[in-house]
Amino acid sequence: MVFEKVRSIISDQFGVDEDTITLDTSFKEDLNADSLDMVEVIMALEEEFDIGEIEEDAVNNIETVGDAVAFISNLV
Amino acid sequence: MAAASGNPTKETLVLMKIIVDVMGGDSPCTTLAQGALHAATAYGVEILLVGDEQALEPVLKNAPASVSVWNAPSFVTMEDDHYAVRTTKADSSMVQALRLLAEGKGDAVVSAGNTGALITAATLYVKRIRGVRRAALAPILPTTTGTGALLIDCGANVECTPEYLLQFGIIGHFYAQKLMHKEIPSVGLLNVGTEDTKGDSLRLAAFDLLKKADEQGILRFIGNIEGRDVLSGQVDVIVADGFSGNVLLKSIEGTALFFLQEVKTALLSSYRSKLGALLAKKSLSKLKEKMNYRKVGGSPLVGIAAPVIKAHGSADAETMQSAIAQAIAYAKGEIISAIEQNIAAIKTTD
Numbered sequence: 001m002v003f004e005k006v007r008s009i010i011s012d013q014f015g016v017d018e019d020t021i022t023l024d025t026s027f028k029e030d031l032n033a034d035s036l037d038m039v040e041v042i043m044a045l046e047e048e049f050d051i052g053e054i055e056e057d058a059v060n061n062i063e064t065v066g067d068a069v070a071f072i073s074n075l076v
Numbered sequence: 077m078a079a080a081s082g083n084p085t086k087e088t089l090v091l092m093k094i095i096v097d098v099m100g101g102d103s104p105c106t107t108l109a110q111g112a113l114h115a116a117t118a119y120g121v122e123i124l125l126v127g128d129e130q131a132l133e134p135v136l137k138n139a140p141a142s143v144s145v146w147n148a149p150s151f152v153t154m155e156d157d158h159y160a161v162r163t164t165k166a167d168s169s170m171v172q173a174l175r176l177l178a179e180g181k182g183d184a185v186v187s188a189g190n191t192g193a194l195i196t197a198a199t200l201y202v203k204r205i206r207g208v209r210r211a212a213l214a215p216i217l218p219t220t221t222g223t224g225a226l227l228i229d230c231g232a233n234v235e236c237t238p239e240y241l242l243q244f245g246i247i248g249h250f251y252a253q254k255l256m257h258k259e260i261p262s263v264g265l266l267n268v269g270t271e272d273t274k275g276d277s278l279r280l281a282a283f284d285l286l287k288k289a290d291e292q293g294i295l296r297f298i299g300n301i302e303g304r305d306v307l308s309g310q311v312d313v314i315v316a317d318g319f320s321g322n323v324l325l326k327s328i329e330g331t332a333l334f335f336l337q338e339v340k341t342a343l344l345s346s347y348r349s350k351l352g353a354l355l356a357k358k359s360l361s362k363l364k365e366k367m368n369y370r371k372v373g374g375s376p377l378v379g380i381a382a383p384v385i386k387a388h389g390s391a392d393a394e395t396m397q398s399a400i401a402q403a404i405a406y407a408k409g410e411i412i413s414a415i416e417q418n419i420a421a422i423k424t425t426d
Contacts, residue, residue, distance in 0.1 A: 015207055032237060036199060039162060043200055056163075 002049075002076065003069045009044045010065060013037065023066035038062070051075045092407065093122040094400050095182035098132070099151030099169040100189030102390045108188060109135045111396030116142045118397065119404055124182055126173040127151070148172045152193045154389065161197040170194060174201045177382050184383035184403035186374070188391040195232050198377050198384045205415050210240050211379035212318070213386060214251060217328065218366055221309030226252055228315060230375065231322035238281035241265070241315050245286050247378050248313035249295040250414040255405060256312065263290075264301035264311035266320055274300055278317065286315070303327070336364060373399030376406045379415070383407045 003023065011018045014031045027033035033041070042054050042062075049072055062068050096112045098105040105127045113135065116123045122142045125132060129147040136145065148169035152160060161171050170189050174197050177185045185202075187194050191213075199211060212229035219225050228248045233240060245263045252261035265283055267275045272283060283300065290297035301311050303324055316324065339360070343353035353360065373395050374387035383406045387399035 012206070015209065034235070035159075036196060039159065039196070039200060043162070 002073050003065075005048055006045065006065060006069050006072065009048060010041065013041055013044060021065060023064065023069060025065045026063060027065075028063065041068070045072060049076050091122075092184075092404055093124060093182040094403050095124045095126060095146075095173045095176050095185045096396070096400065097169045097173040097185065097187035097189060098125050098127040099148070100153065100187070101387070102154075103188070103392050105131055106135045107393050108391060108396045111391075111393035112186075112400060113139055113143055114393065115397045115400035116140055119401060121400070121404060123400075124176070126169045126176070128169075146172065146176065152190045152197075154190050156190060156193060158190070158192040158196040161193050162200060165193070171197050171201060174198055174384070177384070178202045184385065184407045186385045186387055186396070186399045186403050188374070188387040188389055188396065188399075191231065191386055191389070194384070194386055195377060198380045202384060203381045204379055205381050205412060208247070208379040208415065209243055210236075211377045212244050212247065213321075213375045214244075214248065214378045215325065215375040216256070217307060217314075217325075219307050219309035223258075223309055223312070224256055225306055225309065225311060226256065226313045227306070227321055227325060228313065228378065229318040229321050230316070230325045231318045232377065233318040234322075235319075236278065236317035238278060238285050241278070241282035241317065242285040242289060243379075245295055245297065245313065245315045246289065246418075247415055248315060250418065251378060251409075251411050252312045254409040254411045254414055258312050260296050261312035262298045262310075263295050263313040263315060264298050266303065266306070266314050266316040266324065267300035268302070270300045270302060272299065282315070373397070373402045376402065378411065381412065383412070 007018050007021045010021055025031065027038060038059060042059050045068065046052065046054060058071060062071060098108040101108055109125050109132055112123045112125060115121065117140060124144050124146055126146045126148050128149040129145050132145060150165065150168045152165045152168045152170050156165060161168065165171065170187055170193060173185045173187060176182055178201050195211060204211060210233050213232045214226055214228035215230055216224040216226055226248050228244045249261050249263060252258045263286065265279060265286060267279050286297040289295050298311060301314060306314050343349050374385050377384040377386060383403055385399050385403045385406065388395055391399065
């Protein structure tokens with residue numbers, strides 16, 4: 001369930017089909033995400049899962065979609 | 077540099093409300109507020125000043141009833157990191173102004189604050205138009221033909237992908253249609269030569285995407301354009317990455333200042349030339365006015381889901397008034413809805 005929601009947010013943010021997004025998808029390598037993209041994604045995740053503000057250090061450790069899903073799963 | 081678009085009229089703009097972040101610019105908040113007050117009177121719009129209420133008190137004494145204040149003493153400095161708008165400066169005047177816009181409390185935001193912070197905050201709080209990958213700064217440059225040329229991007233995105241440049245071309249196309257009243261605007265790619273094979277890998281890839289968009293009838297791409305030709309009026313929309321666009325814009329501004337100074341020096345160098353200057357005074361004043369960037373005010377952040385205008389950091393009262401005029405024109409121009417409606421076309425070629 002978390003993955004589906006995360007995938008939907010990423011699809012919307014980066015304008016890519018949901019089918020192309022897997023747990024191994026790298027934000028930087030596969031989606032060409034820069035720092036602004038990452039903050040947008042993080043803020044969208046915070047809003048969707050109502051988890052408060054994610055700390056900067058945690059953001060820096062999120063490299064793949066799988067990392068984001070694991071991080072969110074620990075909080076909800 | 078003076079833009080091609082004119083000032084708004086009072087009659088048609090009675091209900092519009094412009095949110096003005098008066099903090100964080102090079103000029104004091106009272107100076108920027110004065111410009112906003114002039115705009116309220118000149119254009120018949122409501123103005124919501126966002127800033128330090130206590131500091132603004134002297135200006136507010138003579139303010140018309142259409143001007144109100146939203147107290148926000150904290151502000152983003154020019155030295156602040158862009159991402160401070162999410163952390164230590166999340167309560168700043170800039171962020172509060174943008175939040176008010178996102179909540180529908182006004183029709184546009186004007187700010188003379190930190191450019192990077194404004195782009196970041198607008199992206200995070202007002203959001204991009206769905207499907208648009210990056211907002212861009214897009215000023216209208218004066219041209220010898222008098223029609224103006226849109227430069228997109230001039231500094232919002234220092235690093236770009238070919239897809240960003242394609243989107244800038246498409247967004248620029250709608251902007252030129254709606255605000256510059258060009259039925260089928262011509263789009264050119266800023267490059268180091270006009271031949272199809274010129275440029276680095278970014279320019280070559282962007283050229284192919286823009287050419288494909290032209291073949292699909294999405295826009296009219298006329299090929300590469302060199303820096304020396306941008307003011308000739310031969311192209312309506314100049315597509316550039318933010319780095320090149322900013323270098324071009326600042327070079328033009330610097331050249332204009334240099335040229336005007338040299339003309340002044342030459343005209344004051346002898347009795348005869350002073351006499352000539354006297355005879356040509358009216359024409360010279362017109363030229364100076366055309367090159368006065370204060371008359372433009374700033375640049376819209378195109379691609380953001382609601383109108384946001386970045387005024388020059390060095391904005392004074394006159395610049396702020398001009399930037400508000402620009403915000404009114406941008407909000408009225410329905411560019412955002414045009415981009416939203418045509419987003420499918422943008423995605424098709426992505």
